[in-house]
Amino acid sequence: MPFMSDRRVDRLTSLLRRRGVVLPSFELYGGVSGLVDYGPVGARIRRKVMDSWIDHWTSHGDIVEVDSPAITPESVLVASGHVGEFNDLMVECGGCTGAFRVDHLIEDSHENKNSLSPEELVAILSTGIECPTCKESKWSDVRTMDLMFSTQIGAMKGGRKAYMRPETAQGMFMLYPALFRHFKQKLPFGAIQTGKGYRNEISPRQGMIRLREFNMAELEYFIDPEDPPCPSLNTWSDSIALVPDPDGEHSGECLITISEALSAGIVRHPTVAWFLARTMDFLINVGIDSTRIRFRQHASTEMAHYADDCWDCELHGEHGWVECVGIANRTCHDLLSHERHSGSKQLKAWRQFEEPRSEIRDVLVPNGASLGPAFKGRAGKVIEALQNLTEIPEKMPFELTLTDGSSVQITDEMATRRSEEVTLHGEWFTPHVIEPAFGIDRIIWHILDHSYTETEKEGEKYSIMRLSSNVSPYDVAVLPLFDKDGMGEIASDILSRVNSMPGLRGEMDSSKSIGRRYARVDEIGVPWAITVDHETLKDGSVTVRRRDDQKQIRVMVDDVLLNLGTGTVSTLF
RNA sequence: GCGGACAUGGUCUAGUGGUUAUGACAGUAGGUUCCCAACCUGCUAACCCGGGUUCAACUCCCGGUGUCCGCACCA
Numbered sequence: 088m089p090f091m092s093d094r095r096v097d098r099l100t101s102l103l104r105r106r107g108v109v110l111p112s113f114e115l116y117g118g119v120s121g122l123v124d125y126g127p128v129g130a131r132i133r134r135k136v137m138d139s140w141i142d143h144w145t146s147h148g149d150i151v152e153v154d155s156p157a158i159t160p161e162s163v164l165v166a167s168g169h170v171g172e173f174n175d176l177m178v179e180c181g182g183c184t185g186a187f188r189v190d191h192l193i194e195d196s197h198e199n200k201n202s203l204s205p206e207e208l209v210a211i212l213s214t215g216i217e218c219p220t221c222k223e224s225k226w227s228d229v230r231t232m233d234l235m236f237s238t239q240i241g242a243m244k245g246g247r248k249a250y251m252r253p254e255t256a257q258g259m260f261m262l263y264p265a266l267f268r269h270f271k272q273k274l275p276f277g278a279i280q281t282g283k284g285y286r287n288e289i290s291p292r293q294g295m296i297r298l299r300e301f302n303m304a305e306l307e308y309f310i311d312p313e314d315p316p317c318p319s320l321n322t323w324s325d326s327i328a329l330v331p332d333p334d335g336e337h338s339g340e341c342l343i344t345i346s347e348a349l350s351a352g353i354v355r356h357p358t359v360a361w362f363l364a365r366t367m368d369f370l371i372n373v374g375i376d377s378t379r380i381r382f383r384q385h386a387s388t389e390m391a392h393y394a395d396d397c398w399d400c401e402l403h404g405e406h407g408w409v410e411c412v413g414i415a416n417r418t419c420h421d422l423l424s425h426e427r428h429s430g431s432k433q434l435k436a437w438r439q440f441e442e443p444r445s446e447i448r449d450v451l452v453p454n455g456a457s458l459g460p461a462f463k464g465r466a467g468k469v470i471e472a473l474q475n476l477t478e479i480p481e482k483m484p485f486e487l488t489l490t491d492g493s494s495v496q497i498t499d500e501m502a503t504r505r506s507e508e509v510t511l512h513g514e515w516f517t518p519h520v521i522e523p524a525f526g527i528d529r530i531i532w533h534i535l536d537h538s539y540t541e542t543e544k545e546g547e548k549y550s551i552m553r554l555s556s557n558v559s560p561y562d563v564a565v566l567p568l569f570d571k572d573g574m575g576e577i578a579s580d581i582l583s584r585v586n587s588m589p590g591l592r593g594e595m596d597s598s599k600s601i602g603r604r605y606a607r608v609d610e611i612g613v614p615w616a617i618t619v620d621h622e623t624l625k626d627g628s629v630t631v632r633r634r635d636d637q638k639q640i641r642v643m644v645d646d647v648l649l650n651l652g653t654g655t656v657s658t659l660f
Numbered sequence: 661g662c663g664g665a666c667a668u669g670g671u672c673u674a675g676u677g678g679u680u681a682u683g684a685c686a687g688u689a690g691g692u693u694c695c696c697a698a699c700c701u702g703c704u705a706a707c708c709c710g711g712g713u714u715c716a717a718c719u720c721c722c723g724g725u726g727u728c729c730g731c732a733c734c735a
Contacts, residue, residue, distance in 0.1 A: 092672080097728095105671055105686075118723045119710060169735080189733065234735070253735085289733050297734070547697070568694070598688085602696035609696095618695065630695070637696070 096405040097537050100294060102550060106422060106611050108132065108293060108535070123528075130609050131560035131592070132285055133302065136373055136531055140304050142440035143369045150277035150306065151269065155258025158240065162249040166428035167234065167257050167421060169250075184287055236285045246342055251285035256522060259307045260421050264433035266309070274436050274518055276317050277308035281527070293406050297534040302527035310358055311438060312418070317357040320346035323364045326383035329353060334462075335387070351386075355396040362414050362523050366400055370412075373530070374555030375539040379403035380480030382414075386418070402458055404536035411529040419517040426517070439513040439642065446509050449479040451502040458501050469495060479504065503617040534558060538612060553635055554612030561594045563651055564608040568620040570597040578619045581629075586653050609634055617647060632660060 092098050103109045107126030109120045125133050144150045164170045235253055239246035252258065259266075259278045270276040291297040310316060323345050331337040337353045345367075346556040349360040363382055371377050386399040398414035422434045458466045472489050484498040538553045556562065565582045567574035578595055585593035594613065596604045601618065610617060618630040623644070631647050632639040633656075642659055652654045 101671060111726080115710095115724090118727085120726065189672075234733095286735085291734090292728090544696075549697080566695095600696080600698070601694065602698085604697090605695080606697045620695075632695080 095539075095541070098541070098550075099405070099536065102539070103129070103535065107344075108611070111530075119299075121288055121297065128560045129531075132445075132558050132612075133527070135558045135560075136534070137302070137304065138528060139373055140298045140369065140525065140527070141279065141363070143372070144277070144279050144306055149270070149275060150308070151266070151278055153259060153262050153266075153280050153508075154282065155255070155261060155280065157252050157285065158238065158249050159252045159257060161250065162428065163257055163425075164235070164250055164263065166424050168424070169253055169261070187655055221447055227491075234287050234289075236287050243611045250497065253286050254284055254524065255280040255282050255303050255305045256307060256421070256524070257306070260425055263354065263422060264431075267433070267436065270436065272437060274348075275308060275310040276561065277306055279304065279306045281305075295528045296406055296409055298528055303528075304525040304527050307360065307435070308519065308521045308523075310437065311516070312519040314360045315519075315527070317360070318361045320344075320349065320360060320364060321647065323367070325377075327363070327367055330383040330486075332384045332492045335384075339606060340381070342408050354398075356521070358521050359396050359398065359416055360413060360520060361501075363398060363400075366412055366414065368524060370400070370530070372403075373532050373558050374538060374553075374557070375402060375530070379533075379537065381408070382407075383410075393562075399464060402491070402533040404533045409529055409533070411533065412525045413522070414523045414525060416519065417522050418519045420521065422517050434517065436513040436518045437513050438516055440511065444511045446511065446542065448509055450505055450507055451479055452505050453502050461501065462495065466490070469497075529635075546614070549606070549609075551609045551634065552593065552612030554614070556614045559612045559614050561592045561608075561611075562591045562615070564604070564613045564616040565595045565614055566594055566601065566604050566618045567595075567597050568601055568618055568639050570620070573624060574621075575617045577623055581617060584648055585651065589650070591651060603630065604635075615647075615651070631659065633657070 092101070100109075104111075106128055108129035110124045110126055110129075112118050112122040112124045118494055119490050141152060145152060153248065161170060170516045188620050199245055220252045229418070236251040238249050238251065240249045241247060245343050258376055259280055262278065266276060266278050268306070281304040283300055285300050288299055290296055291299055327348070328340065328342055329348055330340045331353045337351070341353075343351070343353070345360055345364045348354045349357060354360040354363065364626055367380065369379075372379055381401050381403075382398045385399070395416055395418065397413065398411040399417040400414065401408040402411045403409075425431065426434045453469070455466070462469050468489050468491065469487065472487055476545065483502075486494045487497045488494045534554065535552070538555075540551045542549050542551065554560075567578040567586065575597055577596065582593050582595045585591050595609070596607065598604070605616060612634070614634050616632040616634070618632065618639075622641075623629050627644075627645075628641050628643050629647065630639050631642050638660060640660055646659065650659055
């Protein structure tokens with residue numbers, strides 16, 4: 088083994104580099120912080136994590152996968168609120184050169200800081216706000232911190248301003264009308280999308296934890312807020328660590344089953360509860376240590392104004408507790424905002440009443456014979472305004488305001504008052520959306536962190552990556568004990584049989600001693616090794632070695648391959 | 661973004677203003693051994709980038725980039 092740093096995290100990162108799992112990007116040119124590469128081994132792991140994530144959600148039946156561009160026109164991100172929020176105003180202190188967010192500095196001096204313009208913020212700043220570090224108040228000019236990567240669609244002057252998406256979610260909101268049709272116009276349904284997201288972090292640190300370009304996997308689940316899906320939670324009998332809202336009545340960490348948490352009112356929304364449970368399942372399935380998972384509820388104060396129950400799933404590792412999944416009830420905020428900004432009428436869903444409802448409505452029926460001659464070209468607008476009246480005036484004549492802002496006088500003969508009975512079979516409403524958003528790189532880091540095991544073997548340090556077979560880079564290693572007497576050929580043959588099985592990938596290694604080869608595959612987390620030896624030549628049996636306890640058994644080749652295909656090799660032991 | 665430390669083969673490191681720049685591990689070729697990183701021999705492979713000082717810079721100075729540690733930031 089090479090030199091061992093005294094920090095576990097250093098030894099782990101060094102292994103990940105050495106074995107081609109995760110490495111800094113563009114190192115040839117000095118590297119770029121916040122960007123990483125997945126090497127040949129890491130890319131396999133990432134692919135498997137992504138695939139099991141997609142499989143986990145699409146197997147449910149009412150969730151489908153979509154894919155939309157990373158390049159996003161500015162108007163979309165204005166509507167979503169990203170263009171405003173991602174441009175935090177920053178200011179530097181002339182005394183100690185510290186950088187601060189203006190809104191944080193003036194927090195105590197103004198109640199409604201969110202409503203202030205940049206000019207007003209600067210004005211308040213110059214009233215003698217002190218630097219929290221050095222107590223001076225010599226502030227530099229205010230500048231914006233753009234946390235999105237901006238670009239342009241079209242190379243020439245007329246190019247349209249755009250950004251690299253900071254989340255994949257907006258693409259799914261754009262596809263809402265298509266999804267609504269796909270699901271035969273019935274809620275609930277969901278869409279997932281995996282892909283890259285981009286944030287120009289001020290100071291990315293901690294390796295894979297804060298990246299500038301990162302792998303996301305997001306799910307938008309559209310529901311009727313008056314009829315939220317309440318899947319049964321009885322299948323989840325294990326307790327989950329919850330850290331409820333510190334300002335709420337349930338503050339303090341607790342270990343509790345998900346259905347208890349829902350009935351106790353800790354988790355406020357039944358669909359959110361279901362997503363917490365399903366998220367737990369996914370994480371355990373890809374090999375996260377269940378004792379190092381917890382769900383932390385956002386305090387009412389830190390929650391975005393539109394959301395009403397948000398949970399972060401945090402994983403514990405070398406960097407402490409890190410937020411890896413955010414499960415938010417975004418309510419109708421996004422769809423409504425896109426409806427307002429785009430003017431589209433397709434962002435709603437239909438709610439059928441159980442019983443048709445009749446209503447008596449007073450209406451003014453326009454009289455075209457009288458309106459036409461009176462208003463000529465504007466008559467159309469007048470009729471439209473009359474039909475859109477929500478309150479029918481008591482008396483005639485009255486002033487009617489048109490959509491262009493002008494008003495006209497409506498007299499008796501221009502419209503007839505009438506009571507109409509209308510039967511309503513349902514109504515249009517804006518669906519709510521529950522969004523679980525997964526940071527895949529952070530999850531992969533914790534899979535590696537939790538799997539990395541340092542032991543000793545005959546006084547030597549020995550590392551094993553105890554990856555779940557669901558995410559291991561190779562399913563099996565095929566090792567000829569000697570590369571002679573035809574063992575190499577038999578091994579190649581076994582390998583190609585493995586590789587021809589759907590979804591399976593094996594690796595062959597015939598160099599150096601057998602112990603060294605076991606060590607190499609242990610280090611990258613290959614769960615099984617098949618060794619071809621002299622007996623194989625005689626009877627077709629091989630040694631199967633289990634990574635986690637180094638136990639080995641003798642089995643017929645065909646049996647191992649069969650069990651590899653069904654994921655049941657462990658039953659042979 | 662600020663301050664401090666650091667930057668040498670794939671990994672971890674030694675070292676110097678001057679001619680072939682250490683060592684270990686890994687890799688590789690051969691020998692030997694054979695079910696847990698054995699051994700022997702050979703080989704491959706590095707001074708972060710740009711400028712300056714100097715007869716001469718991997719070494720000293722400045723700038724950049726990157727990493728780590730604090731501060732700030734993390735929607």
